[in-house]
Amino acid sequence: MVMAPRDELVFDVFARNCTSRPVMDTVAGRWGILTLAALLEGTHRFNELRRRVDGVSEKMLSQTLHALERDGLVTRSVLSAIPPRVEYSLTAAGKRIADKLTELIDLVEAEMPGISQAQAAYDAER
Amino acid sequence: MVMAPRDELVFDVFARNCTSRPVMDTVAGRWGILTLAALLEGTHRFNELRRRVDGVSEKMLSQTLHALERDGLVTRSVLSAIPPRVEYSLTAAGKRIADKLTELIDLVEAEMPGISQAQAAYDAER
């Protein structure tokens, strides 16, 4: 994060102490990617998300959602009712990022056959 | 990772034990993203990468490069010379993934002003 001409802020994730670094960690982290991608499919309740993001613990999902809400990428709406009903959905910025993450997921999944083969070849040599 | 008709392998990163999960962790992890994006700019030597990926330790860069090499996304070439010269570059698959990661970086950096504002608003309320 450095100053450019005319006080325009430039964010550079390659710079050690740029504020974009922790944001990238949240967004591209193990659970951030999957949570945002799941929410791109539509609004989810907490336990719906837990089932969709297979393997995530209550704690990590809660923590991830809080961080994404703080970043303005996810909105949390509490519907007063018994039993309680809380719904999570994407903001406009969240949608844009989730779209890109979904492209990444699709690409990596498409590359997996080659990757698996490379891993097997690598492991065979040692 | 489940079987589809006709023995076609389908990789699903949402599934708890899909082999694509650790690959996503490497590729989208803190240092994986930056390392791949840096290599998209061209071949780099080890210490060039260390300077470009500001803040990465020798240990983590070494670890990340090994994982990426194992996944077939990065090639390591040793040029016999004194002092030793080792060059890292992207494979074709590595380029495709690094391209997508660079798009993600650019998007997140572009969203940073809004994100910073959301963080400040969130923090002010508690």
Next chain:
DNA sequence: CGGCATCCCATCCGATACTG
């Protein structure tokens, strides 16, 4: 220069238990 080996601490994260 380009590493690997070791030590050690911080945090991540899952499991469990509890609450409104």
Next chain:
DNA sequence: CAGTATCGGATGGGATGCCG
């Protein structure tokens, strides 16, 4: 249902020292 609180083990990751 939708969480919070706490604990303890696993992992991440920096610092240092050594080697070809």
